Amino acid sequence: MRYVSTRGEAEPRDFAGVLMAGLAEDGGLFVPEAWPLIAADQWRTMRGLDYPTLAARLIAPFAAPSIDEPTLLGLARDAYAGFGHPAVAPLVQIDRNLFALELFHGPTLAFKDMAMQLLGRLFDHVLGESGARVTIVGATSGDTGSAAIAALCDRTCVDVAILHPQGRTSEVQRRQMTTVLASNISNIAVTGNFDDCQDLVKAMFADAPFRRELNLSAVNSINWARVAAQIPYYAYAALALGAPDREVAFAVPTGNFGNVLAAWAVRRMGLPVRALAIGANVNDILARFLAANDMSIRAVTPSLSPSMDIGVSSNFERLLFELLGRDAGRVRQIMTGFRTTGRMAVPDAAWREASALFSGVTLDDEAVIAAIRELHARTGYVAEPHSAIGIAAGEHLRATLPPEVAVVAAATAHPAKFPDAMERALGFRPPLPAALADLYEREERYVTADNDLGAIEALVRAHALRNAVPA
Ligand SMILES: Cc1ncc(COP(=O)(O)O)c(C=O)c1O
Numbered sequence: 332m333r334y335v336s337t338r339g340e341a342e343p344r345d346f347a348g349v350l351m352a353g354l355a356e357d358g359g360l361f362v363p364e365a366w367p368l369i370a371a372d373q374w375r376t377m378r379g380l381d382y383p384t385l386a387a388r389l390i391a392p393f394a395a396p397s398i399d400e401p402t403l404l405g406l407a408r409d410a411y412a413g414f415g416h417p418a419v420a421p422l423v424q425i426d427r428n429l430f431a432l433e434l435f436h437g438p439t440l441a442f443k444d445m446a447m448q449l450l451g452r453l454f455d456h457v458l459g460e461s462g463a464r465v466t467i468v469g470a471t472s473g474d475t476g477s478a479a480i481a482a483l484c485d486r487t488c489v490d491v492a493i494l495h496p497q498g499r500t501s502e503v504q505r506r507q508m509t510t511v512l513a514s515n516i517s518n519i520a521v522t523g524n525f526d527d528c529q530d531l532v533k534a535m536f537a538d539a540p541f542r543r544e545l546n547l548s549a550v551n552s553i554n555w556a557r558v559a560a561q562i563p564y565y566a567y568a569a570l571a572l573g574a575p576d577r578e579v580a581f582a583v584p585t586g587n588f589g590n591v592l593a594a595w596a597v598r599r600m601g602l603p604v605r606a607l608a609i610g611a612n613v614n615d616i617l618a619r620f621l622a623a624n625d626m627s628i629r630a631v632t633p634s635l636s637p638s639m640d641i642g643v644s645s646n647f648e649r650l651l652f653e654l655l656g657r658d659a660g661r662v663r664q665i666m667t668g669f670r671t672t673g674r675m676a677v678p679d680a681a682w683r684e685a686s687a688l689f690s691g692v693t694l695d696d697e698a699v700i701a702a703i704r705e706l707h708a709r710t711g712y713v714a715e716p717h718s719a720i721g722i723a724a725g726e727h728l729r730a731t732l733p734p735e736v737a738v739v740a741a742a743t744a745h746p747a748k749f750p751d752a753m754e755r756a757l758g759f760r761p762p763l764p765a766a767l768a769d770l771y772e773r774e775e776r777y778v779t780a781d782n783d784l785g786a787i788e789a790l791v792r793a794h795a796l797r798n799a800v801p802a
């Protein structure tokens with residue numbers, strides 16, 4: 332499989348090349364040159380496979396020829412061995428025809444572990460073969476950072492610098508990052524919001540000499556490998572519920588649009604996905620787009636679902652590329668306009684196509700608290716704010732669909748990551764699992780920095796040089 336940039340000017344490359352490159356040199360995102368299409372008969376043979384086997388089977392067409400399926404299977408078995416549930420991503424029925432796909436049984440208690448545990452092993456595999464070393468720069472609103480750090484700490488071939496918005500994550504999220512004292516990990520608390528951090532990451536990639544000097548790579552969902560590794564759990568859920576012989580629909584709490592893009596991908600690969608709902612907090616650029624073709628940047632407002640406090644959803648560009656018939660020139664023009672005007676001029680036909688498949692549901696903090704309480708009182712299910720938004724979107728979706736369509740909502744984080752919100756909603760603080768029980772006693776280490784590219788680059792360079800192996 333070869334990958335092309337959504338903006339058409341970067342050199343195409345294979346899976347290993349895309350894993351290492353992260354963001355394309357033209358500022359675009361890598362996408363598969365062609366989508367693998369799986370026939371119904373082949374899908375049926377995948378029913379009942381365990382999670383690592385299914386993951387290897389579905390990622391194999393994306394990874395070929397860089398990495399073959401047996402190698403992927405070995406990496407996947409290792410990646411998911413430490414998960415806290417034997418099914419890795421269990422489906423829990425929470426109501427009539429409504430299921431929660433629990434994606435938070437990995438080491439850092441959020442769905443990011445599902446991809447990141449595999450990604451860490453992919454980096455080792457590819458870099459081990461080449462002998463190269465990379466500097467990974469990442470932006471986080473709370474969960475990507477801790478998952479990346481857990482997956483990559485102490486690996487000899489990578490240095491990791493994670494930018495988080497100072498004071499805008501939950502304390503558990505911050506401590507999950509800042510208490511990892513491995514020498515290849517650096518945490519930078521930036522004065523600003525997640526979008527500032529993400530813009531800084533993209534600016535580092537756009538600084539060609541810096542990018543070359545440090546051999547930059549990415550762990551955010553701008554890196555195609557992240558999205559590829561998020562595809563299997565949607566297929567896993569759909570197959571368990573009867574696909575390809577039964578339609579399914581997915582509801583996904585959304586920030587950077589990576590997770591729901593993976594759900595869209597299984598549809599593109601041939602599974603009968605009838606509809607996709609995105610759940611948003613007050614930072615609802617995607618819901619506004621779907622409702623009224625209003626993709627306009629607004630100030631980011633802190634909320635009880637901090638991981639979704641995102642103003643601009645990077646992965647929308649991958650969907651836009653498809654909606655525009657893969658016209659990279661058009662994408663380039665629209666994205667340039669978006670950056671300069673703050674409003675994305677999506678052609679009407681593309682918007683209509685998107686809104687025929689996707690719907691959006693917005694919940695402000697009061698509605699989130701009410702949704703957590705109501706869900707708990709009615710079903711006994713304890714959902715943290717992000718998952719509660721996903722489930723609320725699933726409930727809206729269910730009301731619009733025939734009863735034979737199975738609705739699956741992504742439960743993206745463990746309630747213990749957001750104890751303040753849970754206490755406000757349900758009057759108790761869910762305990763952290765044993766492996767994290769002493770999180771509040773652990774030493775924290777991080778540096779703070781202004782939202783200034785030069786200052787951040789200097790910190791990242793110093794970190795990478797400190798760890799560089801002498802020639
Ligand atoms: C717990 C949680 N839920 C939902 C999201 C939104 O996912 P995405 O950014 O892939 O849309 C995030 C962050 O990305 C998250 O950490």
Ligand SMILES: N[C@@H](CCOP(=O)(O)O)C(=O)O
Nearest residue numbers: 471472473474475551552587
């Ligand atoms: N919600 C994320 C933000 C980054 O999203 P990503 O999927 O692009 O890594 C986080 O928790 O960090």
